Amino acid sequence: MTAAQPNRLPQGGRIDRTRPLAFTFDGKACEGYAGDTLASALIANGVSLVGRSFKLRRPRGIVGSGAEEPNAIMQLGEGAAAEPNVPATQVELRDGLVARTTRGWPGVRFDVGVINDVFGRMLGAGFYYKTFMYPRSWWKYYEHAIRQSAGFGRAPDAPDPDNYEHMNAHCDVLVAGGGPAGLMAALTAAESGARVILADEQTEFGGSLLGSAERIDGAPAMEWVAVTLARLRDHADCKLLTRSTVFAYHDHNFLTIVERCTDPPETFREGTQIGRSGVDDRHFDDGKPEGRRGPSGRDQPGEHDRRGGHDGRGAPAGRPHRVSNAAGRHDGSAAHIRERLWRVRAGQVILAQGSFERPLVFCNNDRPGVMLASAVSTWINRYGVLPGRRAVIFTNNDSAYRSAIDLADAGAEVAAIVDSRRGGAAELGSRAREHGIAVLEGHVVSDVAGRQHVRGISIARWHGDSWATVSPTIRIDCDLVVMSGGYSPAVHLHSQAGGRLAWDETRLGFLPTESRQPNVSAGAGNGSRSLEECLADGLSAGKEAVSRPGLKGTTVVMPTVSASAENPTEALWRVPAAKDPDRCAKQFIDFQNDTTVADIRLAAREGYRNVEHVKRYTALGFGTDQGKLGNINGMAVLADTLGKAIPEVGTTTFRPAYTPVSFGVGAGESVGELYEPVRKTAIHEWHEAAGAPMEVVGQWHRPWYFPRDGEDLHAAVARESLAVRNSVGLMDASTLGKIDACGPDVVEFLERIYTHDVGRMKVGRCGYGIMLGEDGMLMDDGVLARLGEQRFHLTTTTGGAASVLNWLEKWLQTEWPELRVYLTSLTEQYSTFALAGPDSRKVLDKLGCDIPLDRDSFPFMNVRPAMLAGMPVTLFRVSFSGELAFEINIASNLALAMWNKLMEAGQRFDITPYGTETMHVLRAEKGFVIVGQDTDGSVTPVDLRMNWLLSRNKDFLGKRSLRRPDCLRKDRKQLVGLLSPDARTVLPEGTQLIEEPASRPPVPMCGHVTSSYQSAVLGHPITLALVTGGRARRGEMIYAALPERDPMPVEIVAPVFYDADGQRQHV
């Protein structure tokens, strides 16, 4: 044993002693080996204190060796790549790893919060709720202080610099868990010809065999694992994933796996240069730092060097090299993937995730140096680490005897095995005695001495009554307490899939029973105890999974294992103490949440009966480990306290994720620029060159305004809107939804959809149309243009384009299939420009148009095909500004040419490009509503004074609803205009409107502002609002409630502010 790693055994374990790795723990330099976890390396370095408990601030050490670890919760790395809340048992040790404890102030060795432990009796379940209730208004201060003292790590304060990806996969059989049962099942399925994915969360396959000294086929079990893996690799259709946790089981056998990547996955390895696993896994292109996609972290030079990468993995260890494009980014450049999300649809799932060893519940069972027996065997056999020199084993089952033998073989002194069972263990008992280990049958460990580390234990005789008091008769000095309270099958995925659980009284655990989805459980997760049982269970599960036509039979045979009989586990849910259960030293059930036996009993006394309520009251089963360690003990103690059987109390619900999953891998590649599609019009580059800021509308990027000479939004909009009112403006309206509707029955169809009399429209006519939901509420609006007897061109709002097409299709397909109507989206095929203003006709004349454009030949609300500047267009005489205006539809590949021609021809009229903001101001001046801004799904056309659009001659969707009593209420909110007497204040949109200026809360609201702008042409602000019964209230004063100032009086007026009789658009 070296000075650097005092607890490292001179030999043994699956670590690579030729590859020492340096890391720091709370700033202290430490050393471990490749193959270590952070936890095993910490133990090797003699670190036993790794954290403080959540509430009581008690010193805590490492308890388990896997996903169940509740105490060793670390903060890894620094800066943007920092990762909080990681159990040290699940961190693969890497060179340069920076790990910190997450609790304890000022430090983990001395924490002032330990005062909580001194007064711990007062800090029972529900303490915070009970204590900090009064006065109620102070809760926000209490909560702040309480939250400050809670929590584990600190979230990184900058965007995640790493890359993640999603991968879809299909297979016949997915095997979750690569222990003996999983390997056996995978082999059986693969040899039967099935496409298999085998996933295991560990760095290598083997599961429990990695940490055990058992033998298969007469050789060390890991040799069988190696042979089995070699056979699996022979099957091209078998995918082996290590470092991969199947964390969620969704509907229809869809499962998600998170793979922690070190190298490119095996499937992509051909022709790539692979660095040493876990060291130089950042792949640079030409040595340049790998930038993060997205606006905030894009290609910041030097950033990579500074941050050092995730948990130190990016340390400049490796020479820059390239990975294949398949594992790289979309642009083909190299990018290392930190984690990969596999989205797997499996024919059958074999759940072989093993089991969790349970702690025993005795006084001070949380002291550093108290560990699970399975963990102790793992430290010794897998990592070559000896966690103590003088150990006591405390068990209610046979398996812990193996840990005692492992300890003895590794050179530790085993002071005693304390076995609660009077009969002790079977074969393993005699083997332990052959090792010279004393076995105390019918005894229990009643208390632990030592604060920062175990110093010794007290032993008492066990009389079979958990709730009696006992007198300790023996004291033993030791520095390691090895406990085993039996095993709980990991039934998480089975339960997530909707499967049922049944309590097994002999195996003392909830076992999977009926499955709701095509899956089968195997191995320890199915209640198997011995290695032989696990292998046999895996074999039969594999056979069951492939027992369907098309797959050949299997030739897999059972390996031989020396079976050893075991005595049954004893139910020992709470170990009696020297004092009664509510006054004895703390007996921890959930270590991470400091939930004790006394807390559960208190909850029961206070009337909590349901396990889900007790969970929330005591915090049992919360936190990063989600009760993997303590839940069953907690439920058993609750059942005992309530005088019920365990199955009557039941379990809490198992929900995804099985272990914590990073946000990054959930987002995958959908970050930054890839977060959502960007839709650009054919004129986009022109808009950008003109310096227009963009407004995002339903994924479209639309020019917001076109600033000139340093103008701000308001100056630009004022200039643009005056140009439209006085000369001519040009807007890119290409984002409007465009639908071609044709067919013999198109008129009948549109009659049913739109509210006005579509059939009366003659070819060449346009009409404003609205469509309602069946509930009578305005859904979308647009212009219908009749291009032929059986052809209409429909426009929709920009945001409604897709949903309107879906809506129309749904009616056609599911209600009126007899109508011969064909709908085609043309939104992207055609670009649309609005040429608006008194000079708009002159611009077209100058460009040269082959049809007469004068008022009589081409009147308002008409449509004509035409040649404009030699290009085919459709001209619409429609206006969304109230001015003389033309909308020009042109094939998108000609659009930019046409735009340039229009700008050129319009030069002498000072043609002014305008954006969405000016468009909004112009339409608001005319009182034209925007669906989704002035309406919100609760507004009928009547509320918008659109009665003129509602045909009396036909039925249409939503018509009947307009007669519903609710739609006939006199006090519905109706569209009105508002003017403020000061003619200055532009009310914020959303401003609440009230009747009286000096009301006391709660103030009744009578409406809200929907649109509000400064009108340049009028010289004062204009406001559209929905006001209760507003139409009958013209001339009345109401008040706008404004933050930080007195309510402002506003006058209700008609919602048309400019050119009320609509003359300007008809010229």
Next chain:
Amino acid sequence: MLLIECPWCGFRAETEFSYGGEAGIVRPADPDALSDAEWADYLFYRRNPRGAHRELWNHAAGCRRWFGVERDAVTYRIERSYTLNDADPAGRAPGSESGTEAHRRSRVGSPAGDGDTARVRSGADAKDDSTANAGAGEQQ
């Protein structure tokens, strides 16, 4: 994530589809003739059965066709997908054999529904049907 069989495209992931609610909701032929309660029943009331449920799905990111699915609302197991047809566009019945008067009848004003649907309705559902009524629309 459900695995849904589009009758035209085969089995695809749920993300390719959009949901269209309960199948078999037939638009009344003459809405004007209905009382407020009857109209509200068509507009708002759905069976929400604990068990077999016929529903409409649209292969939105695929062929864009609407079709029917019979799915168990408890287990999420999908019994079958079926195409809609001219005789039964609203997807009242799986398969194409239907179009009978019993299936065609709108739920409006039918206190018990047809034999086929009665099987999947609980007592509470049936009660809803017969009392779906006075002023119910207003509460929605």
